[in-house]
Amino acid sequence: MTELIGACARQVAGPGTRVEAVSPSMGPASIESHYDEALAVPGVLAEVARGEAAGAAGYVIACFGDPGLDAARELARGPVVGIAEAAMHAASLLGRSFSVVTTLARSRGRTWDLADRYGLRALCRGVRACEVPVLELETDPLANAKILTECRAAVADDEAEVVLLGCAGMADLCQALTAELGVPVIDGVAAATVLVEGLIRLGLITSPRGEYAPPPPKPYAGLLARFGAPTQPSP
Amino acid sequence: MTELIGACARQVAGPGTRVEAVSPSMGPASIESHYDEALAVPGVLAEVARGEAAGAAGYVIACFGDPGLDAARELARGPVVGIAEAAMHAASLLGRSFSVVTTLARSRGRTWDLADRYGLRALCRGVRACEVPVLELETDPLANAKILTECRAAVADDEAEVVLLGCAGMADLCQALTAELGVPVIDGVAAATVLVEGLIRLGLITSPRGEYAPPPPKPYAGLLARFGAPTQPSP
Amino acid sequence: MTELIGACARQVAGPGTRVEAVSPSMGPASIESHYDEALAVPGVLAEVARGEAAGAAGYVIACFGDPGLDAARELARGPVVGIAEAAMHAASLLGRSFSVVTTLARSRGRTWDLADRYGLRALCRGVRACEVPVLELETDPLANAKILTECRAAVADDEAEVVLLGCAGMADLCQALTAELGVPVIDGVAAATVLVEGLIRLGLITSPRGEYAPPPPKPYAGLLARFGAPTQPSP
Amino acid sequence: MTELIGACARQVAGPGTRVEAVSPSMGPASIESHYDEALAVPGVLAEVARGEAAGAAGYVIACFGDPGLDAARELARGPVVGIAEAAMHAASLLGRSFSVVTTLARSRGRTWDLADRYGLRALCRGVRACEVPVLELETDPLANAKILTECRAAVADDEAEVVLLGCAGMADLCQALTAELGVPVIDGVAAATVLVEGLIRLGLITSPRGEYAPPPPKPYAGLLARFGAPTQPSP
Amino acid sequence: MTELIGACARQVAGPGTRVEAVSPSMGPASIESHYDEALAVPGVLAEVARGEAAGAAGYVIACFGDPGLDAARELARGPVVGIAEAAMHAASLLGRSFSVVTTLARSRGRTWDLADRYGLRALCRGVRACEVPVLELETDPLANAKILTECRAAVADDEAEVVLLGCAGMADLCQALTAELGVPVIDGVAAATVLVEGLIRLGLITSPRGEYAPPPPKPYAGLLARFGAPTQPSP
Amino acid sequence: MTELIGACARQVAGPGTRVEAVSPSMGPASIESHYDEALAVPGVLAEVARGEAAGAAGYVIACFGDPGLDAARELARGPVVGIAEAAMHAASLLGRSFSVVTTLARSRGRTWDLADRYGLRALCRGVRACEVPVLELETDPLANAKILTECRAAVADDEAEVVLLGCAGMADLCQALTAELGVPVIDGVAAATVLVEGLIRLGLITSPRGEYAPPPPKPYAGLLARFGAPTQPSP
Incomplete structure (x- = not known):
């Protein structure tokens, strides 16, 4: 399915855009409950942290529950768009x-x-x-x-x-x-792809002030200890 | 100001996109009241009708009151986006x-x-x-x-x-x-430009069913008589 | 239909009230789309401007889409009520x-x-x-x-x-x-008639401050040029 | 104050309308708490019941908290309007x-x-x-x-x-x-007066179906026993 | 029915809680209209006043229309909860x-x-x-x-x-x-009982400031004269 | 702080209630961003799973962001209440x-x-x-x-x-x-404690139908693999 999603995004992306479709390395095989969704978020955030380290310009969260959207926006410098969000906003224009x-x-x-x-x-x-x-x-x-x-x-x-x-x-x-x-x-995958691309082309980033300011660093315990330094490439 | 608006749109438009900035040939010199806005709409619709005749793929309504948005959507086949609409939706993503x-x-x-x-x-x-x-x-x-x-x-x-x-x-x-x-x-001009471009790239058009279906043709009287055949190039 | 509407209004108007039912001299023969509605508004506003010149005390907009309501309120000194508005408010009392x-x-x-x-x-x-x-x-x-x-x-x-x-x-x-x-x-025609009459009897006018203040005069171009001086009797 | 209220109503009432201003025979001297308001309602309802017996065509509830409005509508055949309700609706038209x-x-x-x-x-x-x-x-x-x-x-x-x-x-x-x-x-007194008059002139009554249908008769106990037969002239 | 209600409340009340189920001494035999509900309120308030005189710690209003809730809160020092209110809040937790x-x-x-x-x-x-x-x-x-x-x-x-x-x-x-x-x-009876008990155990009372402050004393007329001194045990 | 929270809960809990205050074994030291909150949830869910294995009757989530509330409700049989939720509902009663x-x-x-x-x-x-x-x-x-x-x-x-x-x-x-x-x-800690206790005393559980039905079991990958069998005591 990750392949399929990547292909759909590439089909609508502009010529200069490189799309990398990744599946989180931790969490549920699919998201069909609040429980699954909550536990999908660490994997999403780890991928965003990896993207930041690699210089990604923006992100699409390719699950219709838009898991981890707010947290990902705090973590990433470039825009982050969920596919439910993208699909609903696009629908409202049509x-x-x-x-x-x-x-x-x-x-x-x-x-x-x-x-x-x-x-x-x-x-x-x-x-x-x-x-x-x-x-x-x-x-x-x-x-x-x-x-x-x-x-x-x-x-x-x-x-x-x-x-x-x-x-x-x-x-x-x-x-x-x-x-x-x-x-x-x-x-939503296609819609979010063009939205993120568009925001990047406009030179717009997630607001660094207020609710999406970078999270204050702090100790993290146990299994999730490596999430304690989110802007480091480790998680 | 039409020049300025066109330049802003061109600055963010993708390589294959041709932007044509037009100022309506009828109506108020600027929009600063409900009265002005209402009377700006016929000019907007005439431009959309002209665009349709010329094969325009989509439209930006470049006034922050989004005048004539619903009517323009009925008239145009491609997507139509207002600049207030575009700016507000984009803001909600950031x-x-x-x-x-x-x-x-x-x-x-x-x-x-x-x-x-x-x-x-x-x-x-x-x-x-x-x-x-x-x-x-x-x-x-x-x-x-x-x-x-x-x-x-x-x-x-x-x-x-x-x-x-x-x-x-x-x-x-x-x-x-x-x-x-x-x-x-x-x-909003830049935001609406990338939104319309994006919708076009996705192959999406305004829904032809329901509220934005093409307006039923009918006689129009007086000063506005030539608006009676909206899909004809005349108005 | 203008006849019918006038008759309905007269039937409920008080003894001292003179009802004049007019059909705009420009625009669509009926209103069945956003397009029709937008293009009905100039005609409505021209009638309101004429009414102002003639000293009308108030106005009913006799189409259930209440076209041009905000703009008409800017233009008129006396109260303006739409028939959808009147019918819905009256219903809420019953x-x-x-x-x-x-x-x-x-x-x-x-x-x-x-x-x-x-x-x-x-x-x-x-x-x-x-x-x-x-x-x-x-x-x-x-x-x-x-x-x-x-x-x-x-x-x-x-x-x-x-x-x-x-x-x-x-x-x-x-x-x-x-x-x-x-x-x-x-x-709604009857309901709006008694509402406008009632507001007039109370000595109430549309608020001259804020959103319904008279529109600032300015040049108007093309077909709609004569709307540029709304308080003049011309349009 | 009852005098004053009656005078204000009469000033705006049409020629054929007789206004009777009454003060409930039971309850608080003024309404300045939920407690006062709740205890003002029986007096309001007794007056409405008396009005029904006397053939009143409609009612204004002349306290800005609109006490007893829903109950009064169940009791009365003609329209009932509160002064806060009337003032707010009228304001929305201006x-x-x-x-x-x-x-x-x-x-x-x-x-x-x-x-x-x-x-x-x-x-x-x-x-x-x-x-x-x-x-x-x-x-x-x-x-x-x-x-x-x-x-x-x-x-x-x-x-x-x-x-x-x-x-x-x-x-x-x-x-x-x-x-x-x-x-x-x-x-609100003046506004409610013209609204009730207007509804009467339109031949409109409170809907006899659904939420404002007449209350089912039943035994009432104690101090309020005589409210048990609301359509009787007694209360 | 008062028996039944009392039994239901006692069944869920904690060991130290004494539940007293009372039926108002005035008003309708049941509540099936706005009219009934309005006229049930004086009886509810009289019981609350009696409870205050007797040192009740809190109150449940055991009718699903929550009659007199706001007024009872002004009158009582301890918490007052309606059964519709309790049932709906509880449902939102489950x-x-x-x-x-x-x-x-x-x-x-x-x-x-x-x-x-x-x-x-x-x-x-x-x-x-x-x-x-x-x-x-x-x-x-x-x-x-x-x-x-x-x-x-x-x-x-x-x-x-x-x-x-x-x-x-x-x-x-x-x-x-x-x-x-x-x-x-x-x-709702059971739900409201545990809610009131819980609020009492938390030491919480109705806010004495703002909308639920004690009602200002004033003369009351006629049938309801004795409600004029609500904090006195008389009503 | 976990001590303090436990003490506050015990102070208001009824005689038969045993309160166990636990701090998740994984995640952030405090919650001050969406990022922290998202990453606090796995730890919360692990504690709920442990509680289920140990036969806990209900749960309080003792962080004012109510992290993981929906997911915890899917996982637990007994009621789960967040402290923001509890505090806000209680406030609405006072x-x-x-x-x-x-x-x-x-x-x-x-x-x-x-x-x-x-x-x-x-x-x-x-x-x-x-x-x-x-x-x-x-x-x-x-x-x-x-x-x-x-x-x-x-x-x-x-x-x-x-x-x-x-x-x-x-x-x-x-x-x-x-x-x-x-x-x-x-x-909120005290408020949630009495609410959960109250719901338990009423015999009420989270609805097993619809949105809070137990999550369907499925494979989980990587760091979070042991969350794949939520009803097992392991996580």
Whole structure:
């Protein structure tokens, strides 16, 4: 899936942009609960710290729960954008309503929370689950059919004017679904990629003042001890 | 000012993008009231209709009141983005709060309304007027000083983490202010340019279903008769 | 339809009130899109300017999208009330919920926007379209039947305690529908007429300070040149 | 004060309208706490019940806390309007912001609650207390000066475009304050009078379905036993 | 029903707590309208005044409309908690959504209002009426079946994660329903009892400053004359 | 500080309750950024998993950012309450407004976010920082003086009716501040302790359906591998 995500990002990136798709070296194999999401964050932050050491200009967090977004912004100098955030903001520029088609029903609450957080709940008509677990998106022979069914319901029943794909693992379906549905279908990976690229081109960075100022250094204990010096390349 | 705006857009546009900056051929010399804004819209729509005839891929509405945004979206096939909209969305990706520095106090209400409309009022800490009329931005020798004063107050008093320039005519100050203030300063013209470019690169168009479907053709009377056939090149 | 609207207003106006119903001399034959609405506004403003020259004491904007309301308030000295605004405020005095029955589905978004703008979205249970275009309200033999069907659904399905007629062209159905439905049915034309009359009787005018202060005069170009001197009788 | 309130209402009422100003026969001498307000309601309801028996066409509740509004609507057939409700709705038609000048600081919370309830909190810039108890409005020689001071601050500091008088006992100051302040000043008694009159003229009644349906009759105990048969003339 | 309520409270109260369940000596036999609720308040306040004289440490208002809550807080020194308030706050600690099962449909609006007031509307998925009047909860042989039906619909159709019993008279069903439904079922009487006890144990009292300061004493007239001296034991 | 927190909890816990105060074995020494907070969560979850294995009946998360609350609720069978959550809910029962006095200014955004999340932003008048880092609360000889200064400003300037201590490390000041300020001062540790105890006494558990259902088991990689089997005692 990391391959797939990288390919989707590269497809929309501008000529001068190098995309590196990485999968965290620690944490859950997929994110399907608050528990998974919380435990995915250290791995995300370790990758951001590594990116900082390597001089990355910006970051896309390629999970539709946007895990670790605030913490990553404190850590990185360049812009950081989550794929749910990118998809929702982009949708708001193309229509007056959107629905999200996601994997499992239990993730719907998180999506609504993000729509709230980004100020776009009023535009969100529905969050629909195809009930295919993330790791089966590539193996379930009916996965695409189930996704299409929910997308159609988003347009017909929710009257959504735009459809968002609620999982990075669905990124490759974007064009086929757009053709089928007759409304814009947004893959957050692609949307976040052009947003981050755009912010970099504008010379904009995350605000170094206030809530996203670099975290004060301090001792860290136990298993996570090496996170205590975030701006060092170690974690 | 149209020159200035075009230059700012070209500065951030990608290599393959041709930017055409146009000033409507009808309407007010500047927009400083609801009255001006309402009467600027026909000119905006005429330019969009002309753009459609000429095959424009997308549009930036370069006035911080985003006049005619909904109507332009009905008219255009490609994406349309307003500069207030672009600046506010971009700000939300870089900090947890922003203030807007605008021209006249009487426009502040419109800016708050737009923050509401885009779902971002909770992030808006203040809308500050430098009390320089739009048309004097280029002639008042103290204009820049007055703008800087308000920007400083935005950071110091509002504790804004990002500052937005609330008039397309301030676009050229962006870099100098960023250097001075130590927080990101966003010019909506540049922000909207990269957003529209990005949406085009993603292959996304305004949703043809629902609220932004093309307007049903009908007779138009009097002075505005030629707007009756919007998809024709005439208006 | 202008006749019908004038008659409805006169029916509820007090003895000393003279109602003049006018149709703008420029713009669309009916309003069924953001495009139509934006282009209806110059005509509305020209009529308000004419009214000011003629000494009108107040204004009703008789289209359920309340086009040009803010700009008209800047222009007029006396009160200006839109019919959606009037109907929604009146409904809030008679029940804890209302639904709107409008013409085309694509206008529903505008109605929800207005409910937001007036602070009354929490009371709005639904916006239902009878799918009769404005100009066919008088010619479609089934128009009234379709309107009644939606009104019944508003009461039965939305559990609306009050029903609003979402088009000035439905004004004459108000009494018959009230009798049929058993809940108050509000025609915005009538509601706005008594509101404007009431404000005038109270000696209240639009606030001359802040957002509705008279627009600063300035040059206007092209087709709209004569709008440059709004307080002059010319436009 | 009942006299004064009646006089203010009569001054704005239309020619065919008879205004009867009554003071409840039970309850507190003035309303300056939630406790007072709660205990004012039985008296208000007894008067409404009496009005129903006498064929009253509509009601104004002349206390800025709008006590008993929901219950009165269940009881009465004709429209019932509170003076805070009327003043706030009227203000929303005349400007984009208002402040309220009330008697005691401890009532401010109630006013904000009402602004919420009526959907108009976004317009409310401030609630200011002159710290003159209701019953001293007529005796404190500095009462008017204190009220004027707060009204001026509402305009200068809150930048309110409209000022509301937050107590029925201030009704007679309305015109003088308007002249002094240069913005509309609204007395809720007058505003509610024209609103109720207007609703009556429109033939509108409180919705008999849903939340304001007549209360189901039932036994009442003790001191309040006679409220058990509300539609009977007794209470 | 007072017996039942007292028993439910005693069942959850700590060892050192004495629960006294009282029914007001004046007012309606049950609360099923705004009218009933308004007229229940004097009786509630008289009991609180009696409790104060007797040294009660805190109060539960055992009706799901939380009648007289604000006024009771002004009157009492110790904490006062309503059962709707307690149930909704507790639900927010156990799930991300709840539905309320109440008696009559006409009370639903009041429940939504309370969810608003307590800031928890976003969690409320539905308010469902079993259409059994309060006084028939103990006599209607199908009452429990009807309640269960609505609880099941709350879980299955609203997807509520927690169910609230919307009437003190349902308190004894709590355990059986929990077992049946597989989600937490909250009885507000029990919830409010532990909340009040907890606040007392923390040494917390209602804030004596601001909105809940003791009401200023003043003359009261007529039937309610003895409420004029609330801190005296008389009412 | 863990000692102090345990002592505060034990002071308010009921006779039959055993309080075990634990400090996570991994993560930051204090929480003063989003980064710290994100990296505190694995340690919190490890403690919850250990508690589950040991049969803990419920949990208090004793950091005012409520880190890991959602994930902990998925993991634990008994109730889990955060101290910010507890303090804010308790405040809402005692007054109509509160302010929070916290450690560092950069944490204020998080507190506002939590007020939003719990539905109580409308009651929050201010979040004030004493600018004493968490780890210096016990060593800075002026720490208490700085806290008192901000508490006084909360009452005098914010007009807060209740004051919340925004850090578990301030728990022992609660009584002295209450005496000094004359308004209720709430320590979240104590408040959360009685809330969790109360929920347990009511027999209520976190809803096992929907958003807080146990997380689906799955492989975890790298440093966090042992979190892959959360219900096992290992992590």
